[in-house]
Amino acid sequence: MLNRSREKFRDSVIARCFRVLPIKDRPKIIVVAVLQIGLGFLDLLGVAAFGILGALAVTGIQSQAPGNRISAILNFFSLSEYGFQLQIAIIGISAALILICRTILSVLITKRIYYFLARRSALISSDLSARLLSQSLLKVQAKSSQETLYSLTTGVEAITLGVLGIAVTILADVSLLIILMFGLFYVDKVIAISTLLFFGGLGLALYLALNKKAEKLGVDFSVLNVKSNEKILEVLETYRESVVRNRRHYYVAKIQEHRLNLAGVIAEKQFMPNISKYVMESGIVIGGVVIAGLQFVIQDSRNAVASLSIFLVAGTRIAPAIMRLQQSAVTIKIGIGSAVPTLELLRSLEGVDAISQSNVEFRVTHPGFQSKVNMDKVTLTYPGKQVPSLRNVSFSIDEGESLALVGPSGAGKTSLVDVLLGVVSPNTGKISISGENPLVAILTWPGAIAYVPQNVAIIDGTIRENIALGFPEDVASDELIWDAISIAQLSEFVATLPNGLETQVGERGSKISGGQRQRLGIARAMFTKPKLLILDEATSSLDGQTEADISGAIDSLAGSVTVVLIAHRLSTVKNVSRVLYMEEGVACAYGTFQEVRAVVPNFDRQALLMGL
Secondary structure: OHHHHHHHHHOOHHHHHHHHOOHHHHHHHHHHHHHHHHHHHHHHHHHHHHHHHHHHHHHHHOOOOOOHHHHHHHHHOOOOOOOHHHHHHHHHHHHHHHHHHHHHHHHHHHHHHHHHHHHHHHHHHHHHHHHHOOOOHHHHOOOOHHHHHHHHOHHHHHHHHHHHHHHHHHHHHHHHHHHHHHHHHHHOHHHHHHHHHHHHHHHHHHHHHHHHHHHHHHHHHHHHHHHHHHHHHHHHHOHHHHHHOOOHHHHHHHHHHHHHHHHHHHHHHHHHHHHHHHHHHHHHHHHHHHHHHHHHHHOOHHHHHHHHHHHHHHHHHHHHHHHHHHHHHHHHHHHHHHHHHHHHHHHHOOOOOOOOOOOOOOOOOOOOOOOOEEEEEEEEOOOOOOOOOEEEEEEEEOOOOEEEEEOOOOOOHHHHHHHHHOOOOOOEEEEEEOOEOHHHHHHHOOOOEEEEOOOOOOOOOEHHHHHOOOOOHHHOOHHHHHHHHHHOOOHHHHHOOOOHHHOEOOHHHOOOOHHHHHHHHHHHHHOOOOOEEEEEOOOOOOOHHHHHHHHHHHHOOOOOOEEEEEOOOHHHOOOOOEEEEEEOOEEEEEEOHHHHHHHOHHHHHHHHHOOO
C-alpha cells in the first residue's frame, strides 16, 4: 500500500514538475522551503505577544494583578519591574517588530526563489530546445510550430513559476497554519478549534468550488493561445492567397473568436483570486463577532479580551495564509493545465541527449573533408504511411562531380535530400559523406556542407545578417559576404542600394523580390565556402537569364565543389556529371544526361519538348 502511494506521488504532476529541475538545484528548493517553515515560528511568537498585550491591558485597566501565566512571562523577560505603560509599550512594539520582520524576511525569500526559478526556467527552455533540435526533422515537426513555441516558453514558465514557485509558498503557509494552531491549542483549545473549523472550512469550501474550474482554465488558456497565434500567422503567411480568395474576413472572424474566448479565460483567471479575498475579508468580521460573543458568555472579561485579541491577531495571519493557500492551489491547477504541452514534450524527450556543442566555430576552410557521397540501398517509410517514399536507392558521386535528381512530383527527390542532409533517418541502408554518417560529417567539418531550400527563410534583418544567418556578426566580413553575393548574382543589386550590405530586407523579405530572396539563400549557402552544395529547386523562382547566370556560376565551381540539385527545368541539368531519375521512390536510371534520356522515355520527351 505504501509503495503504491509513493508510486502515485512520483507520477503526480507536481512531482513531474519537480523532476524538471536539475538534480543539483532540487536541494536549494528544499532549503528555501525549510526557511519558510521556520518563519512560521516568528508568526507564533508575534501572535502570542499580542495575546499577552490584550490580557495585560485588561488587568491594567481593571487595576488587577496579571494572571500567573502572564506574570511568569513578564518575569522571564525581566519586564515585571517596569510600570504598566512601559510594559504595554515594550510588548506592543516587540510584537509589531516580530510580525514585520517575519513579513520582510518572507518577501525577501519569496523574491529570491522566484528569481531563481525564473533563471532556471530560461535554462530549462534552452535544454529542451537543445534536446528537441537533436531529433530528426519528423520529430521536430510532429507538433505545430506554435505548439512547440508554447511548450518551450510559456509552458516552461508555468512549470517553474506557476507550479514549483507556488508549491513552495503553499508549504510555507501550511507550516504557518500548523504552528499557529499548535500555539492556539496551548493557549485556548476553544479558540483553536473555533479558528481551525471556521477558517479551515472557508478555505476548503473555496478550494472545492474553484478547483476543477481552475485546471480547466489552464488547459483552455494554452489551447486558445496556440490556436489564436496559429490563425494570425496563417493569414500573414498566406496573405496574397487570402486577398485573391476573398478570405480575409474569415480570418478576422476566427481571430476575433479565439481572442474573445481567450479574453474570457484571462478575465476568469484574473478575477478568481478576488473571490477568496472577499470571502476571507467577510469571514474575519463574522468570525470576530461570533468568537467575541461566545467568549464573553463563557469567560470573564479579562480572559475573553485576551482570547479575542489572540483570535483577531491570529486571524490576521491565518486568514491571509488560508487565502494564499487557496489561491495558490487554484494557481497550481491553472499552472498544471497550462504546463500540459511542456510536460508532454518532456516525456517525449526523456533519454534524448542535447545537441552536440562540438565544432560550432566558424570555418571557411575544411581540411580533411572529401565531398564524396555514397548511398547504398536506402529505404524510407514515413510514420503512419504504408508506401515507402524511397525504395532501395543507391548511387555514388565523387569529389567535384554534380548530380541532378529528376522525376515527377512525389517521386521521392526531397525525401532523398532530407536523408542525405541527415535530418531524416532511413529505415534501412547507409549514407556516407566523406566516409561518415551525414550528421557526423556536419559536426566534424562545420560549413563544408551547404543547403539551399526551395523556399528560403528570410529574417527581418539586413542583407549581411541574412547571409551570415546563425553566425556571430563579427565573422561576417565584407570580403566573405561579397564573395557569396557574387556567386549568387546579387552584386549589381546590392551595389545600387543606399545602405549596401546594411539594407533592411523586411520581415520574410517583404522589401525585396522573390528572386532576390532566393539568391540571398544561395549566397547564405556559399558564405562558408562549402565543398558539398545541395540545392532543392533553388533556382525555380528565378527568371531564365538569372537562372542561367547562377547555373553558370555553380558550374564554374566544378572540380572544387560537389553539387547535388533537384530541378524540374531540364535546361539546368543538361551539363551535370550524373542524373538520377526517380519515380515512386525508385531510382529508375542513373548516368549522364544522354544515358538517362536513352533509357527513360518520359525524360526524353521532356527534353525534346524543351528543345534539348
